[in-house]
Every structure is written in structure tokens, then in C-alpha cells.
Amino acid sequence: MSFDNVCKFLAEQYPQVFVKWLLDSEETSIKLLKTELNVNPIHADSVLFLRVGKRILHLEFQTEPKSKPPLPLRMLDYYVRLKRKYNYPITQVIIFLQQSNSEVVFKEQYEDENTIHKYRIIRLWEEEATSFLSEPILYPFAVLAKTESPQQILEEVATKVNDIEEKELQSDLMTSVSILAGLKLDKNLIQSLLKEEIMRSSVIYQEIKKQGKIEGKLEGKIEGKIEGKIEGKIEGKVEEAFNLILKISNQYLGEIEEILANKIKNLSLEKMEELTVALFEFDCLEDLELCLEYNT
Known part of the structure; x- marks a missing residue:
């Protein structure tokens, strides 16, 4: 995520x-x-x-x-x-x-x-970092806001989140703070202040784990099936990428019609690789069609 x-x-x-x-x-x-x-x-x-x-x-x-x-x-x-x-x-x-x-x-x-x-x-x-400290849902934005000491703000936010009694909210907020703080602060510092065991029950945390597994499997498929071992066989790579897209779409979104299939065939290999991963974020074939409008 x-x-x-x-x-x-x-x-x-x-x-x-x-x-x-x-x-x-x-x-x-x-x-x-x-x-x-x-x-x-x-x-x-x-x-x-x-x-x-x-x-x-x-x-x-x-x-x-x-x-x-x-x-x-x-x-x-x-x-x-x-x-x-x-x-x-x-x-x-x-x-x-x-x-x-x-x-x-x-x-x-x-x-x-x-x-x-x-x-x-x-x-x-x-935006002033302190303006995000009065509402728990906005805590994750505080570290990204204006402050002389992002570390101090993160420490304050971590303390506030630790004091939240509602466990689901606490878990989701701690995960959100951890992820967004990564845009500004060192990973080791974040891990030292935020407790991973609290994050594990978070919907966000679970989604990250799920997405990581999916992308890991896809990366292996793309690397093995699309990139291949022999450089220069672009045509073969494109064909394999196209077939993989059809397979994933048929399983998760529905059967791709010929007009839509032709649009996919016209994509570059790089775009096909990106589309292969993006398919898992779509809810229906219409999402795929709208996506292709901006890429063909």
C-alpha cells in the first residue's frame, strides 16, 4: 500500500x-x-x-x-x-x-x-505540525508538516497513539504514522518508536503484507516469463506479457473483448508489466478500459 x-x-x-x-x-x-x-x-x-x-x-x-x-x-x-x-x-x-x-x-x-x-x-x-495533534485521525500527517524537529513530533505522536484505548484505531493509526513518517525520517528511528506488535492487527498492515505477497509472485512471473533469459526477443516477451494479462483478467475481472485486447497489444512491454500489477487494484473491466484510455 x-x-x-x-x-x-x-x-x-x-x-x-x-x-x-x-x-x-x-x-x-x-x-x-x-x-x-x-x-x-x-x-x-x-x-x-x-x-x-x-x-x-x-x-x-x-x-x-x-x-x-x-x-x-x-x-x-x-x-x-x-x-x-x-x-x-x-x-x-x-x-x-x-x-x-x-x-x-x-x-x-x-x-x-x-x-x-x-x-x-x-x-x-x-502546515503547522501542532495543528494535527488535536485530532487522532490526523496524527499521521503531523510528522510531514512544518516543524523544527520531526523526530520530536514523531515521539509525541507515538506517545499519543500508545494512549489510545480502542485497539483497532490504535493499530491503524500506528501503522499509518509508521508508513507516512518514512517520507521524512529514518526507518530505524521509526521502528524504535512505534511498536510493530500493535500494528499487526491493522487493516492497513494486513493489506501491505497481502500486496507484498502478490507483487512478489508477480515479480517472479514477470521476471521469468516476460524478461526471459535471452535479451532481444522482445516479440516473445510481449506475447507472454499479453497472455499473462488475459489470464489474470479472466480470473479476477472477466473476459476481455477483442477491442480491449487490441489496445493492450499496442502497449509497450514496460506498460504491460505495469498493467499486470495494476490489474489487482481494479474492481471491474470498466476500470481497465478507463485506464487504457490514458495509455493508448
Whole structure:
């Protein structure tokens, strides 16, 4: 589970906390919208849609500013789709987790010849760390926020999490803190302050273990079946990669029709390898179709 997916997990499990933080709203009528609008390319960062009363909150967590299509255009695309589908006011927020000097991180609108579309960006490293210490669900963001001593903040967060009585919440938060702190602090320091035995019952922790096993098996298959032992036999590698994709899709998503199969055949070997891993994150063939729209 990637850094941004950890954030998405927290927002899905505790949406009221994020609505309060980002919209300054006490609205309790909150519904998680499914990903029928999901047109993310392979390995895109996490996207979340919440219906908050009669408003849509489109929330994204980003580790890196690089995106295909570029983030500003993607925000416009999502806005139009959401507006057409729900016709509600829409608030769009991108939260950048890791400090960057990229101009994308500081650009809060899409500009074209006839269009200007605005959205909101939160750069965690500019937010005061102490502002995340009053709400347990937001503890994982404190270490990534502005502070003279990230280690001291991590120590304080670890103490607070240890004092949480609800074991499931404690486990999930400790795992989330451990993962996100890895963007800023040394792994050995994190391990010395956070107890792995508490993390083991966490949904996030279990998902990481599960995903690691899947990716490990896939890596072996890709390395053995796709890369092969003899360099230069690209055509054979592509054929094997294509067959592996068909096999995985048939097992988990459904049978791929000829038109979709032809799009996959036109992918580069590298994209096929990426798609092979990404298939396990899709819920249905529609997710695969939308993904290929941005990669063909």
C-alpha cells in the first residue's frame, strides 16, 4: 500500500474528520462515492469523492507532482465529469505529502485559451505540525508538516497513539504514522518508536503484507516469463506479457473483448508489466478500459 493510499484509507474510514478539516463543516450526511469516474492512469495517486450534504468533495493525495495527464488538466476533467453527473457545487483539494519545488505543487488552477479552472492545494510541509495533534485521525500527517524537529513530533505522536484505548484505531493509526513518517525520517528511528506488535492487527498492515505477497509472485512471473533469459526477443516477451494479462483478467475481472485486447497489444512491454500489477487494484473491466484510455 503506497503512501497516498494510506491517506485514502483514513479518509474513507473517517470522512467526517476530513470534511471538518478541509471544509470546516460539521455536516454528518456524508457518502463515499464509488470510483465510476476513476480515469486514473496506471499507478496514479489516490482519488476520493465524498458527497457532503449537497456538495461534492473531490480529494486527492499526492506524493509526487508528476501525473498523466498533468494534474491541472486532470482536475478540470474530474470537475466536468462530477458536475455533469451530480450537478452539485464541487470543492477540489489536492494534498501534497512530500516537499517539492515543482511548479505543479504551487499551481492552483488550469489555464487554457478559453478556460480557467481553480482548485485548492495543501502543501503539508507548510502546515503547522501542532495543528494535527488535536485530532487522532490526523496524527499521521503531523510528522510531514512544518516543524523544527520531526523526530520530536514523531515521539509525541507515538506517545499519543500508545494512549489510545480502542485497539483497532490504535493499530491503524500506528501503522499509518509508521508508513507516512518514512517520507521524512529514518526507518530505524521509526521502528524504535512505534511498536510493530500493535500494528499487526491493522487493516492497513494486513493489506501491505497481502500486496507484498502478490507483487512478489508477480515479480517472479514477470521476471521469468516476460524478461526471459535471452535479451532481444522482445516479440516473445510481449506475447507472454499479453497472455499473462488475459489470464489474470479472466480470473479476477472477466473476459476481455477483442477491442480491449487490441489496445493492450499496442502497449509497450514496460506498460504491460505495469498493467499486470495494476490489474489487482481494479474492481471491474470498466476500470481497465478507463485506464487504457490514458495509455493508448
